[in-house]
Amino acid sequence: MPATKFVALAHTRSNYTYSVFHQSLLLLHENNSEDYALKHLYSLENTKVLLDKWGWTSEQIKVGIDNATIDVYEKVVWLHIPSYIIKKGDRLKIRGISRFISKADYVQVLIDRAWSKADPYKLQPANSWDEFVVMGNAGDFYEVNLTQHEVTCTCHAYRGLRFAFEQDAIATRYLISNPITQGQLPDKHVFAIWKYLGVENLQQYEYQFMERRDRFLEKATLWEWEALERNEEMAIW
Ligand SMILES: [Zn+2]
Numbered sequence: 001m002p003a004t005k006f007v008a009l010a011h012t013r014s015n016y017t018y019s020v021f022h023q024s025l026l027l028l029h030e031n032n033s034e035d036y037a038l039k040h041l042y043s044l045e046n047t048k049v050l051l052d053k054w055g056w057t058s059e060q061i062k063v064g065i066d067n068a069t070i071d072v073y074e075k076v077v078w079l080h081i082p083s084y085i086i087k088k089g090d091r092l093k094i095r096g097i098s099r100f101i102s103k104a105d106y107v108q109v110l111i112d113r114a115w116s117k118a119d120p121y122k123l124q125p126a127n128s129w130d131e132f133v134v135m136g137n138a139g140d141f142y143e144v145n146l147t148q149h150e151v152t153c154t155c156h157a158y159r160g161l162r163f164a165f166e167q168d169a170i171a172t173r174y175l176i177s178n179p180i181t182q183g184q185l186p187d188k189h190v191f192a193i194w195k196y197l198g199v200e201n202l203q204q205y206e207y208q209f210m211e212r213r214d215r216f217l218e219k220a221t222l223w224e225w226e227a228l229e230r231n232e233e234m235a236i237w
Pocket of ligand 1: 142
């Protein structure tokens with residue numbers, strides 16, 4: 001199945017000249033049609049959450065978001081919503097905005113949204129103590145892997161996030177300096193693991209990971225000893 005080209009009017013307005021960085025994000029993956037940073041980080045959905053945080057009503061957001069222009073610079077994001085629109089020939093006043101937004105705000109929204117969607121009850125233990133399986137909305141299965149410094153996932157969102165941050169060094173810097181993630185990609189399945197382990201940031205995760213590993217290794221060693229003893233007993237008989 002060919003990948004569908006990512007289209008969000010906010011990122012592709014023909015009557016606006018986007019920054020060089022923004023254009024590079026659009027052009028970078030022209031061939032395989034994957035504009036990861038624009039799609040996963042600077043999305044309309046994430047922008048809506050920001051407007052809501054700034055006290056916009058849902059009606060203002062609904063009208064405004066269709067008329068938004070989002071221009072991603074190397075270090076900041078420019079958001080523009082005009083203060084009026086033309087509807088059926090009439091000039092209609094709407095709530096507008098024209099300002100630069102820190103990429104840290106977008107990264108935080110991403111983290112908050114993933115956290116709120118994370119459901120530890122969807123996790124199923126897999127073959128090993130450091131593996132889980134999670135069922136996606138379409139009934140497909142993803143593997144979630146625990147390592148000492150991060151949790152990885154085989155889902156599309158995780159993969160998209162990885163590429164998105166690879167495209168944007170400043171966003172990556174904010175992801176690393178964020179006290180919660182400290183560089184961990186904020187995928188909802190990753191956070192499901194965090195919730196399952198009862199942790200709220202990467203530091204706590206690393207501690208719980210080691211505890212969990214030690215517990216399972218101890219158990220495994222004990223089991224091996226018992227098996228060895230059983231064999232020895234059998235040998236004596
Ligand atoms: Zn995932």
